[in-house]
Every structure is written in C-alpha cells, then in structure tokens.
Amino acid sequence: MPNPLFDRLFAPHRGSARPFLHLPDGSTLSYAGFLDRAARFAAALRAAGLGTGDRLATQVEKSADALAVYAACVQAGVVFLPLNTAYTAAEVGYFLADAGAALFLCDPSRAAELAPVADAAGARLETLGAAGAGSFAERAAQLAPWDGVADRAGGDLAALLYTSGTTGRSKGAMLSQDNLLSNALTLAEAWAFTEADVLLHALPIFHTHGLFVATNVVLATGGAMILLPRFDAAQVLRHLPGASAMMGVPTFYTRLLAEPGLTREATAHMRLFVSGSAPLLAETHAAFEARTGHRILERYGMTETNMNTSNPYAGERRAGTVGLPLPGVELRVTDPATGAALPRGEVGVIEVRGPNVFLGYWRMPEKTAEDFRPDGFFVTGDLGVVDAEGYLTIVGRQKDLIISGGYNIYPREVEMVLDAQPGVLESAVVGVPHPDLGEAAVAVIVPAPGARPDPAALGAAMARALARYKQPRRIEILPELPRNAMGKVQKNVLRERFRGLFA
Ligand code: MLC
Ligand code: AMP
Numbered sequence: 001m002p003n004p005l006f007d008r009l010f011a012p013h014r015g016s017a018r019p020f021l022h023l024p025d026g027s028t029l030s031y032a033g034f035l036d037r038a039a040r041f042a043a044a045l046r047a048a049g050l051g052t053g054d055r056l057a058t059q060v061e062k063s064a065d066a067l068a069v070y071a072a073c074v075q076a077g078v079v080f081l082p083l084n085t086a087y088t089a090a091e092v093g094y095f096l097a098d099a100g101a102a103l104f105l106c107d108p109s110r111a112a113e114l115a116p117v118a119d120a121a122g123a124r125l126e127t128l129g130a131a132g133a134g135s136f137a138e139r140a141a142q143l144a145p146w147d148g149v150a151d152r153a154g155g156d157l158a159a160l161l162y163t164s165g166t167t168g169r170s171k172g173a174m175l176s177q178d179n180l181l182s183n184a185l186t187l188a189e190a191w192a193f194t195e196a197d198v199l200l201h202a203l204p205i206f207h208t209h210g211l212f213v214a215t216n217v218v219l220a221t222g223g224a225m226i227l228l229p230r231f232d233a234a235q236v237l238r239h240l241p242g243a244s245a246m247m248g249v250p251t252f253y254t255r256l257l258a259e260p261g262l263t264r265e266a267t268a269h270m271r272l273f274v275s276g277s278a279p280l281l282a283e284t285h286a287a288f289e290a291r292t293g294h295r296i297l298e299r300y301g302m303t304e305t306n307m308n309t310s311n312p313y314a315g316e317r318r319a320g321t322v323g324l325p326l327p328g329v330e331l332r333v334t335d336p337a338t339g340a341a342l343p344r345g346e347v348g349v350i351e352v353r354g355p356n357v358f359l360g361y362w363r364m365p366e367k368t369a370e371d372f373r374p375d376g377f378f379v380t381g382d383l384g385v386v387d388a389e390g391y392l393t394i395v396g397r398q399k400d401l402i403i404s405g406g407y408n409i410y411p412r413e414v415e416m417v418l419d420a421q422p423g424v425l426e427s428a429v430v431g432v433p434h435p436d437l438g439e440a441a442v443a444v445i446v447p448a449p450g451a452r453p454d455p456a457a458l459g460a461a462m463a464r465a466l467a468r469y470k471q472p473r474r475i476e477i478l479p480e481l482p483r484n485a486m487g488k489v490q491k492n493v494l495r496e497r498f499r500g501l502f503a
Pocket of ligand 2: 163279302304322
C-alpha cells in the first residue's frame with residue numbers, strides 16, 4: 001500500500017546495517033535497529049487502537065526512541081504532534097484538547113503532573129523515557145514489530161505542529177506527507193547531502209528545524225546523525241571531528257564563537273554549516289568566516305511552509321540575506337495594504353506558494369482563509385525585499401512576534417497572563433536586542449490605580465502558565481503605555497526605550 005513519506009524516507013533503509021544515530025553514550029544505532037524500534041512502536045500504536053488520521057502527541061526528551069515514535073507514526077498513518085518539553089501542564093492541556101489527541105506520550109517524571117490534563121482532554125497517557133524506559137516503550141518491547149505500512153496519500157496529514165497566534169491562541173499547522181517529503185528532497189539536493197554525511201544534531205526535535213529539516217534530509221540520503229541531547233558549545237566542539245555538517249539557530253553560532261576551541265583546524269573537515277529560524281547577523285557570519293574559513297549558509301523557513309529560501313551551496317552565500325527561493329517554491333513580495341505584487345527592491349510582505357506550504361490550520365478554516373490569497377499564496381507575515389539578483393532579505397515582521405534563541409514568543413499570549421494578575425492595569429511585551437538570544441522579551445507593566453504589583457508574584461504567575469523561554473527576562477513598570485492617535489500601543493517606542501537593556 002502506498003505511503004509516500006514512509007516509502008521514500010524509511011522503507012529504503014530496511015535491513016541496512018549502516019549507522020543512523022550516534023548516541024551520547026557512545027553507542028550507534030543502525031538504520032535496521034532504528035526501523036525495528038519504530039515498527040515495535042507502530043505495533044504499540046495499533047494495539048492502543050490508533051489508526052490513520054488519529055493524533056499522537058508527545059512531550060518527551062530528545063532520544064533515539066523519540067525519533068522512532070515519529071517514524072512509527074508515519075508507518076502507521078498516525079498524525080505526529082510533538083510538543084516543546086518546556087511547555088507547562090496548562091499549555092499541554094490546550095494542545096491535547098485542541099488536537100483531539102488519542103494518545104499522549106510524556107516523560108515518566110512528569111506523568112503525575114500531566115495525567116489530569118490528559119484526562120481532561122480525553123487523551124490516554126503513556127510514558128516514554130530515555131533508553132527504553134516508560135510504559136509505552138515497555139509495551140512496545142513485548143510486541144512483534146509491525147511489518148505493515150498504513151495506506152496514505154501524499155495529501156494526507158502527516159504532522160500537526162503548533163505555532164502560536166497573534167491573538168494568543170495557538171494554531172495547529174497541518175503538514176501533509178508531500179509537504180514534508182518535497183522539502184526534504186529539495187533540501188537534500190540543494191545542500192548536496194549524501195550517505196557519506198554525518199550531521200551534528202544539537203537542535204530540539206519538536207520543531208521543524210530539528211525534526212524535519214535536519215532529520216528528514218538525513219533520512220532522505222542515508223547519512224548519519226550525532227544526536228546530542230541539547231546544544232552545549234563545548235560538547236558540540238568535542239563532536240565536530242566526527243561530523244561533516246551542522247544545522248543551528250544563530251545562538252549556536254554566537255555561542256560557538258565565544259569558544260576559543262572554534263578554529264579553522266577544528267572545523268577543517270566540515271563541509272557545511274546551516275543557520276535558520278532567526279536572523280543571523282552579518283557580523284556573526286563574518287566573524288565565523290574569519291575564525292573558521294566557513295561561510296555559514298543561511299536559509300529561511302517557517303513551521304507552516306517548511307523551508308522557502310536558501311543561500312546557494314555552490315554559488316555566492318550573501319551574509320544578511322536568506323538567499324533565493326528553493327526549487328519549486330514561488331515567492332513574491334506584496335504591498336501590505338493592497339496585496340499587489342511589488343517590484344524587486346521594494347519592501348513588502350513575503351508570500352509563498354509551493355508543495356512545501358501546509359494544508360491550513362487545524363480546525364480553523366477562517367484563520368486559514370485569512371492567511372491564504374485566493375491564488376494559493378500563503379502570507380507569511382514576514383517583511384522582506386528581493387534584490388536584483390533575486391536574493392531575499394528579511395527586514396522585519398508584520399506579525400507581533402519575538403524570536404528568542406530560535407523560539408517564538410507571541411507577546412499577546414504573555415500579555416494575557418500578565419493582564420489577568422492583580423494590580424496590573426495593562427501590559428505590553430516587546431522584544432529587544434540580546435547578545436546571546438538575538439531578541440529577549442521585556443514586559444512593561446502599567447499598575448492599576450493605587451496598586452503596586454509584586455514582581456515576584458508576577459513571575460510566579462507566569463511560571464505557572466508559560467514555558468520558561470516565554471517568560472520575559474525583565475519586568476519594567478511604567479505609569480502608562482505610549483499610544484498613537486488611534487489608541488494603539490506603540491511597541492516601537494517601547495523597543496527603542498529598552499533596546500539597551502541587555503547590551
Ligand atoms: C532556553 N531558555 C530560553 C531559551 N532557551 N529563554 C529564551 N529563549 C530561548 N530560546 C531558558 C531556559 O529555560 C533557562 O531558564 C534559561 O533560558 C537559560 O537557559 P540556557 O541554558 O542558556 O538555554 P539553553 O538550554 O542553552 O537553550 C538555548 C538554545 C535553545 C538557544 C540552545 O533555546 C535552542 O536549542 N533553541 C533552538 C530553537 C529551535 O530549534 N528553533 C527552531 C524553530 S522552527 P532558567 O530557568 O535557567 O532561567 C522554525 C522554522 C525555521 O523556526 O525556519 O527553522
Ligand atoms: P516558526 O513559526 O517557529 O516556524 O518561525 C518562523 C519564523 O522564523 C519566520 O516567519 C521568520 O520570521 C523567522 N525566520 C526563520 N528563518 C529565518 C531567517 N533565516 N532569518 C530571519 N527570520 C527567520
């Protein structure tokens with residue numbers, strides 16, 4: 001039975017003794033071993049009653065098993081929904097309910113805390129820990145590997161990745177098999193990946209970058225990955241000699257530059273460094289080249305669209321730009337007011353169309369309709385300009401969004417938590433430059449008349465509601481927020497005022 005994603009990315013490796021994952025404990029998992037693990041998980045999914053189109057949510061630590069669950073979902077036709085390990089129980093509860101997840105896998109250490117939210121959402125809870133621990137892994141170990149493959153079409157849903165909305169409510173981006181497969185094949189070719197590659201993988205695997213860009217490109221070409229639990233500059237440097245390529249967010253590169261061990265010799269055997277998910281400063285690009293001789297290849301993507309543009313592998317990599325549209329991706333820049341296409345050289349909203357662009361937002365037809373043009377172009381909300389040679393530069397964002405260390409923070413979501421606290425009249429959350437994270441969130445609070453909000457209480461309220469990375473690094477108190485004639489909060493004024501906070 002056809003299942004394009006499984007048939008192309010996974011099935012060709014069946015029985016292969018080639019290495020797929022080099023793990024932190026020094027062991028190596030072959031493709032055959034990985035697929036056996038996945039097939040046992042697929043059997044466990046089926047035994048739990050999950051079938052094609054059902055949703056499986058995971059909030060688990062990065063591991064070979066966590067990746068094998070992704071493979072199992074593809075094999076069994078189950079929609080994969082990975083969640084950031086930093087999400088609080090309150091955040092997780094929303095995703096489970098909104099997605100209608102049938103099964104939720106969490107780390108054994110958080111089972112007690114998360115059981116009530118899984119229960120409330122009607123999701124069955126199982127656990128998955130490191131190295132075969134957890135009820136789901138134990139159950140799978142008892143089962144024979146499933147040797148079937150679910151029947152899926154290219155247009156069928158493969159994954160649901162949540163991305164926050166400007167209204168504060170997260171939206172599930174529906175990614176089809178074709179969305180993921182087309183992008184994996186395009187990137188593998190554009191970046192010249194082969195089975196000889198070893199990718200140093202230090203990104204989280206619950207977002208597009210680490211999950212689809214990194215993992216699918218390797219699966220498509222049969223190379224291997226050094227799977228590190230998280231980014232740690234010293235650890236990355238230790239593992240570089242065994243790698244040929246690395247993908248990271250800009251913070252990876254600024255942190256590596258702070259290490260004296262980052263030298264031309266240490267990176268001599270590397271053939272490619274890729275950056276994305278947030279703007280890479282031209283000075284970081286230049287500093288990295290001066291130290292290592294490597295010109296970082298910057299690309300631009302989004303959860304909803306996978307990767308859209310990339311600097312060329314063989315041609316000129318222009319610092320400060322995100323390169324050219326990838327093959328098969330159409331890109332235009334339009335007037336934010338009229339939607340009319342703009343000529344090269346003019347700044348406008350970036351719109352994209354192609355096999356990489358998602359199906360729409362889960363159970364939000366109005367929101368989906370709002371973000372697509374009638375001719376099928378998706379409005380990214382990023383502002384950009386295309387130069388005479390076709391290179392795209394991202395100059396800003398139309399959407400109110402902070403990108404901190406490659407994670408998105410939607411100010412509205414944080415403001416809603418702050419506004420609900422006693423003594424807070426209103427709040428505004430803005431992103432200001434941060435040397436390590438690119439941008440960091442700052443909350444500006446206006447106290448209610450006569451009130452003196454307690455910063456510790458505000459911090460505690462945010463810790464209950466929001467993942468740590470979303471919690472503002474600073475809370476500033478002002479008597480009022482700057483507003484324009486229409487009464488709209490002038491966030492640019494606040495950004496200017498606090499731009500030196502972390503300098
Ligand atoms: C961690 N913290 C963050 C943070 N990451 N705060 C703000 N922004 C972040 N990105 C919190 C921690 O919880 C901790 O809290 C404190 O900040 C300091 O942590 P740290 O030890 O310095 O952080 P670290 O664990 O090293 O993580 C930093 C990081 C990580 C940059 C390595 O955030 C990371 O791996 N980012 C990659 C994100 C990513 O993959 N994005 C791709 C999205 S897909 P405390 O309690 O100690 O104060 C996408 C599409 C595309 O965007 O185009 O790719
Ligand atoms: P996410 O919603 O997490 O997928 O984040 C997608 C957003 O990250 C995009 O809409 C851009 O704003 C931003 N982004 C991704 N890659 C780049 C890049 N290379 N330069 C600047 N911004 C980027």
